[in-house]
Amino acid sequence: MLCALLALTALAGGDPPPDTLHLDRGKTVTGIILRVDADEVLISEGSRVKSYKMSEVQSMEGPRVAYAEYVQRLRQHFGQADASADDAVALAEWCQEKGLLRDTEFLYLRALCLDQDHEKAREALDHTRRGDGWSVKIGNGGRTTWDKLLERRLEMNEAWELSSFHFDVEAAGPLPDILAAMAEMEQVYAAYFELFQPTVGFHEVQAAIPAHIYPGRDGFPSQSNFLDAYFDRAARSLRSYFTEGLASRIQHETVHAVMYYTAREWDKKEPNLSGWLEEGVATYIDASLDGPPGSLTFEPGKLDEASFRDHRDAEKKDDMTRVLNYQASDFGASTGQVRRYAESYTLTHFLLHGDDGARAEAFSRFLALSYRGQGSMSHFKKALDLRKLDDLEEEWELYVEEHAPKD
Numbered sequence: 001m002l003c004a005l006l007a008l009t010a011l012a013g014g015d016p017p018p019d020t021l022h023l024d025r026g027k028t029v030t031g032i033i034l035r036v037d038a039d040e041v042l043i044s045e046g047s048r049v050k051s052y053k054m055s056e057v058q059s060m061e062g063p064r065v066a067y068a069e070y071v072q073r074l075r076q077h078f079g080q081a082d083a084s085a086d087d088a089v090a091l092a093e094w095c096q097e098k099g100l101l102r103d104t105e106f107l108y109l110r111a112l113c114l115d116q117d118h119e120k121a122r123e124a125l126d127h128t129r130r131g132d133g134w135s136v137k138i139g140n141g142g143r144t145t146w147d148k149l150l151e152r153r154l155e156m157n158e159a160w161e162l163s164s165f166h167f168d169v170e171a172a173g174p175l176p177d178i179l180a181a182m183a184e185m186e187q188v189y190a191a192y193f194e195l196f197q198p199t200v201g202f203h204e205v206q207a208a209i210p211a212h213i214y215p216g217r218d219g220f221p222s223q224s225n226f227l228d229a230y231f232d233r234a235a236r237s238l239r240s241y242f243t244e245g246l247a248s249r250i251q252h253e254t255v256h257a258v259m260y261y262t263a264r265e266w267d268k269k270e271p272n273l274s275g276w277l278e279e280g281v282a283t284y285i286d287a288s289l290d291g292p293p294g295s296l297t298f299e300p301g302k303l304d305e306a307s308f309r310d311h312r313d314a315e316k317k318d319d320m321t322r323v324l325n326y327q328a329s330d331f332g333a334s335t336g337q338v339r340r341y342a343e344s345y346t347l348t349h350f351l352l353h354g355d356d357g358a359r360a361e362a363f364s365r366f367l368a369l370s371y372r373g374q375g376s377m378s379h380f381k382k383a384l385d386l387r388k389l390d391d392l393e394e395e396w397e398l399y400v401e402e403h404a405p406k407d
Contacts, residue, residue, distance in 0.1 A: 014101045014102070015101065015102070016062075016063035016064075016099050016100055016101050016102060016165070017062065017063065017099045017101075018030040018031050018032060018062060019031065019032060019033045019043065019060065019061065019062025019063065019064050019065055020060070020061050020062055021033075021041060021043060021052060021057055021059075021060055022057070022058045022059045022060070022061075023052065023056050023057060023058060024056050024058065029043060029045070029050075029052065030045070031043040031044050031045040031046075031050075032044040032064065032204065032206060033060065033062065033064045033065065033204065034049065034203035034204045035197065035201065035202075035203055035204065036054075036060075037054075037198060038054065039053065039054055040052060040053055040054060041054060041057055041060070042203065044206070062098075062099055063098055063099035063100045063101075063165070064204060066098035066099070066100060067100070067165060067190070068190065070094075070095065070098070070100055070103070070165070070186075071186055071187055071190040073091055073094070074091070074183050074186060074187070074294075075183075075187060075291075075294075075295045075296065075297070076295070077091055077110075077294075077295075078180060078183050078292070078293070078294030078295040079291065079292060079294075079295030083114060084114055084115070085111040085112070085114040085115035085118040085121060086111075086118075087114075088107050088108070088110040088111035088114060088121070089107070089108065089111045089118065089120050089121055089124075091107050092104045092107035092108050092111070092121075092124070095107065100165055102163040102164060102165055102208075103163070103164050103165055104124070105125065105162065105163070106162055106163065106164055106179060106182060108121040108124045108125050109121075109125070109162070109175060109179060110179050112125075112146075112175075113175055113176045113179065116134075116146065117134075122134055127146070128143075130145070133145050133146060133147070134146045136149050150175060153172055153173075153175065154172055154173060154174070154215055155172055155215065156172040156214055156215060156219060158172070159171055159172040160172065160175070160178060162178070162182065163208065164182050164183075164185065164186050165186060166185075166186060166189050166205055166208065166209055167182065167185050167186070167208060167209050167210075167211050168208040168209070168210050168211070169181075169182055169185075169210075169211045169212075169213065170210075170211070170212045170213070171211075171212070171213035171214075172213070172214060172215040173213070173214075173215040173216075173242045174242075174245070177242055177245050177246070177247070177293070178213065179294065180293035180294035181213060181240075181246075181247040181250050181293075181294075183294040183295070184247075184250055184251060184254075184289075184293070184294060184296055185211065185250065185254045187289070187295075187296045187298070188250075188251050188254040188255060188258065188285065188289065188296070189205075189254065189258050190298075191285055191288070191289060191296075191298040192255060192258045192259070192262075192285060194298065195285065195300055196364065196367060199360075199361065199364035199368075200364055200367050200368045200371065201368065202262040202263070202265075202266045202371060203262070203265060203266055205258070205261045205262055205265055206265065207261065207265065209236075209237075209238065209257050209258070209261055210235070210236065210237035210238070211237060211238040211239075211240070211254075211257070212237060212238070212239050212240075213239075213240045213241065213242065213247050213250075214239075214240070214241035214242070215241070215242055216241055216242060216243070217241055217243065220239075220241040221239065223332070228248055228249055229241065229247070229248045229249035229250065229252075229253045230253060230256075231253050231256035231257050231260060233260065236260070236261075237257075238250075238253050238254060238256070238257045239253075240253060245293070246293065249286075251285070251286045251289050251296070252282045252283065252286040253282070255281060255282035255285045255286065256278060256282055259271075259273060259278060259281065259282075260273075262371075263370075263371045266371055267371055267372050267373070269373075271371070271373075272373050272375065273370050273371075273375055274324070274325075274326065274327070274370065274375045274376075275326035275327045275328045275329075275330055275331060275340075275344070276323050276324060276326040276340075276343070276344040276347065277344075277348075277366075277367070277370055277375060278328065279326075279331055279340070279341055279344040279345070280344035280345050280347055280348030280349075281348055281367075283304065283307065283341060283344065283345040283348070284345060284348045284349060284352070286304075287302055287303070287304035287307070287345070288300050288301065288302045290302070300352075301349070301352065301353050303349075303403060304345060305403075305404070305405045307341065307342040307345045307346060308342070308346055308400055308403045308404040308405070309404045309405055309407075310338050310339065310341075310342035311339070311342040311343050311345075311346045311400050311404070312400050312401060312404040313404075314338075314339045314342070314343075316339075317339070317343065318339065318340070318343055319393065320347070320389045320392065320393040320396065321377065321389060323340075323343050323344065323347055324377045324380055324389075325377060326340060326344065346396070346399070346400050346403075347396060348363075349399075349403075350395075350396045350399045350400075351363040354395065354396070354399050355395075359384065362383050362384045362385070363383075363384075365383040366379065366380055366383035366384070369382075369383055
């Protein structure tokens, strides 16, 4: 009976169950795993966060333990040219077994994109066969056909409301495009954690991150002086729109969302990250991700040559002092946007990879300080153990010259 109840709950989605640590002498601990490193596991037990030495931990299980494998399976599935509905259903069932309950509906819908008559996916979504088609529940007990539902969901006022492990998504447009964007968002989340959590130490995000993806540019609520996708700090939500089948800047803006939520949950207050750091890291991770829709390969340090060229060729460069004082509003200005994005990115790339990564640890120290509201130029100098910026700025400019494409 319990197994059947769990199966029904999983099919309906819902919050993932807690994780479990199996410790020495048969002791078990349940909660939400926030971070795992070589020495310890941090786990949230209600309102308390407790640390357990890795030497005490015999094994771990739960949805957050399975997450890294899930992202890899998701990437492989969307990257297969011959992916089948059976493959999508198998991944949904694997998620159900591992407790990733928020992702089952998403994957059953993916199965229907590959085979709209797949019986198992239809049953899991509680669709009913009607003659040659399928009847689907909508609203408060109403029903419609699958084809009509797909047509209705092309408009934002009747958008899909879907979830994945870390995101709540309201989106309108072709369903395959929406699902690929959602898969990419999880892959961006995983990339950010892979790159920075081991050294900075922030925790797993427990609150779902809202995202709104519009069917096109018409009707998209652009911000003043900002004409494309963005992370809305006031609403704490990501906003994008589809153009030629892709969600505009979805990778870049997802980095902003993940930075905001990890900083907010870690320090328990509104984040105050400097503009160059946010944009530099977002552009860096965006440039390091590549692949077909829904299947992004992460190659840290992959060069965005255009940004290096834009920095090198800028008629009026900002010096390092000015870059370190960029605010978020500077990137919405009517002039100089390209230069500011380029310089923020090349500085980030230089600090992570210049001199064979000699400053990467110091960059992580500065990111950790920034997460606690200490992201000023003086904190930057402290993290890098500098009194003046002159020598570092000269090395940065040489790095840009070396890496910009030769025209």
